[in-house]
Amino acid sequence: MVSQTPTSAAPLKSGYNKSMEETPTQALSEALVEVAEQRDRNAFSVLFKYFAPKIKRFGIKQYGSEAMAMELVQDTMTSVWRKAHLYNKDKGAATTWVYTVMRNASFDALRKIKSKKEDHISEDIWPTLQESYTSDDGFNDHLQDKQIQKYISCLPIAQQEVVKGVYFQEMSQEQLAEQLNIPVGTVKSRLRLALQKLRAEMGDSHD
Numbered sequence: 001m002v003s004q005t006p007t008s009a010a011p012l013k014s015g016y017n018k019s020m021e022e023t024p025t026q027a028l029s030e031a032l033v034e035v036a037e038q039r040d041r042n043a044f045s046v047l048f049k050y051f052a053p054k055i056k057r058f059g060i061k062q063y064g065s066e067a068m069a070m071e072l073v074q075d076t077m078t079s080v081w082r083k084a085h086l087y088n089k090d091k092g093a094a095t096t097w098v099y100t101v102m103r104n105a106s107f108d109a110l111r112k113i114k115s116k117k118e119d120h121i122s123e124d125i126w127p128t129l130q131e132s133y134t135s136d137d138g139f140n141d142h143l144q145d146k147q148i149q150k151y152i153s154c155l156p157i158a159q160q161e162v163v164k165g166v167y168f169q170e171m172s173q174e175q176l177a178e179q180l181n182i183p184v185g186t187v188k189s190r191l192r193l194a195l196q197k198l199r200a201e202m203g204d205s206h207d
Helices: 014-022 024-038 041-063 066-086 094-124 126-132 146-153 157-168 173-180 184-205
Strands: none
Touching: 024 041, 024 066, 024 094, 041 066, 041 094, 066 094, 146 157, 146 184, 157 173, 157 184, 173 184
């Protein structure tokens, strides 16, 4: 049975405090080993007390958000607890290992942020298309709308394919990627570029 991640730092033993003052590198390494081998919560508290403020400062600088910085602290230290058994004190310092875990958690967070931006970037433009080009009888027929088709026809063929696939054929990005035999990331990238160009064209035409 796997122990749950400690949610708060336990009181530190005086011995740990003394060792941190004298040889922090060695103390951190020993604490990490104890977490790995014994699931020692006091040892984890040593790691948390030392690394949490530093990870938070990095997160604030990276994201400009204290809330996201605290999420990075949580994600990093949770991974430290769960993956401590992967640490080898003979191959490097505990600080190097923990900061590597932190960077990986940060990269994961940035990828999620980028993905969300690409997935929802259409929200900035598609409502505008719907509102601006509604026929007199209130029926929205995007496929028949000459203005929209004019804008889309100015896009490169590859970008036209993804816009029509996602919005006109109502395909998911995964389905479209499979149909076009390209990675999902390529679909996202083409869609993002296409919508940026459409936004620019529409902005120019309404000035």
